[in-house]
Amino acid sequence: MAPFGLKVIRGAFGFGERVAPALTGRAAFELFCRTPSPKKMTEGERRAVTRASSFMSEARHHRLKTRSGCIVAHEFRPQGRAAAGTVLVMHGWRSRTEYMRSLIEGYRNAGYKVVSLDLPGHGQSPGRRLNLVSAVEAAAQVGQWFGPFAAVVGHSFGGAVAANAAAGSVPGIPPLATECLVLVAAPSSMPAVFADFSRMLNVGPRSQKAMAGRVKRISGRPLDEFMGERQLAETPVPTLVVHAPDDKEVPAWHAQRYADAGPHVRLHWADGLGHRRILADRAVVTRAVDFVRKRHLVVH
Incomplete structure (x- = not known):
């Protein structure tokens, strides 16, 4: 993530923690689950995939x-x-x-x-x-x-x-x-993985609680059991x-x-x-x- 983009996201999550932590927590969880775009591979990744083409065949x-x-x-x-x-x-x-x-x-x-x-x-x-x-x-x-x-x-x-x-x-x-x-x-x-993600993006404790609630709704178990x-x-x-x-x-x-x-x-x-x-x-x-x-x- 580019430094400017990261700065904007951190600011948005910091503001959301104060005014709408439930909404911010849901947004943070969705961002946590977002996978990289296949169109944005690095040059090194493209080379690795190309080198493995005969292996994959x-x-x-x-x-x-x-x-x-x-x-x-x-x-x-x-x-x-x-x-x-x-x-x-x-x-x-x-x-x-x-x-x-x-x-x-x-x-x-x-x-x-x-x-x-x-x-x-x-x-x-x-x-x-x-x-x-x-x-x-x-x-x-x-x-x-x-x-x-x-x-x-x-x-x-x-x-x-x-x-x-x-x-x-x-x-x-x-x-x-x-x-x-x-x-x-x-x-x-997994709680430690979520905590690292939250520190990186400035997701506050109330928003983190909402993220954990999202995990429980999807998985049927509390985050701290993983x-x-x-x-x-x-x-x-x-x-x-x-x-x-x-x-x-x-x-x-x-x-x-x-x-x-x-x-x-x-x-x-x-x-x-x-x-x-x-x-x-x-x-x-x-x-x-x-x-x-x-x-x-x-x-x-």
Whole structure:
């Protein structure tokens, strides 16, 4: 967001906090859910998508209906052999399947079929709106078509979606069936995510309360219940958490919160890899694949 535009928005939210916090809170929530315009990719993003065009051509593309619209899932089959199982991969905010290429190829090379979901408003999935409920709903729809899964793997917001989907944290949406989870650079606390957003845009406490009320109306649960350590503690699915101590987008304490959920959660620190470089690191990919393969062999 340009500095001038941010200054105007901060001023508007500051004024709204004083005169109409309910209205301001609703507006802030809608802005929070607004996804980036696909027409405004950076030059680096365009290059990444172009470089991955041949990789994407290897997939079967499925358009699935959800209650709030439709989504696109990309099915990558292992080459030359029957699939050992199916892995669901989910990207983060302002991301798409192309950016998950290293992890997808790692699981394919290990013999897994990989289904990668473009979350609503991202990649090839249409729309300009995304929240945790619509994301969990999208994951559940993919689960109906392709599950159960050997693993669900998520980066950043996609990791939070994976944890919430597996825990069945949204009333009315059944838990996503998976043998294990891999959460890469994932936020564990949705209240903290909302608080960071509010600080950035000068959303005051009364407006924040209205935002939280909007969450409860949409999800059926209070905002403060969307805590990753609580969800994983109540859902003892073997989980690998991979995080970089220098991650500036999702601070490292989020990973430690997940790890505190219980002995079924393993934490690996990927030093020096930040929030996005972590996705392409060979050692991280190897660790993520081996974690799933070992648990899959135990189950089967």
